[in-house]
Amino acid sequence: MLNLLSRKSESKNSVKRISPAEAKKRLDANEPIVLLDVREKNEYAGQHIPNSINLPLGQIQTVDKIVPDKNATIFVYCLSGGRSQSAASQMAKMGYQNIYNLGGIGGWKYGTVSSH
Secondary structure (H helix, E strand, O other): OHHHHHHHHHHHHOEEEOOHHHHHHHHHOOOOEEEEEOOOHHHHHHOEOOOOEEOOHHHHHHHHHHOOOOOOEEEEEEOOOHHHHHHHHHHHHOOOOEEEEEEEHHHOOOOOEOOO
């Protein structure tokens, strides 16, 4: 019964999980994807996935200024996966349809950049 309930809430808020390998494949195919890093500015400056946009979790309610299209494909990540899940859930409640939780940057083995 518990399993059914958690699955039901996941489909309702339309947050999907995506592996780093699948995300990399889709990004390399030049699909129109917004890569959203929801860590704090200093974390982002230290290390982030190339071409990602930094929007700290505490400011997620302003995401519509960065991504006005509620049908855009958005990959969300953070340090370990907790903040990205929270951000993705909040975005789903705001009406975003194609949100993928990429999890933590620690699982990203394809190179990162820094702003230092």
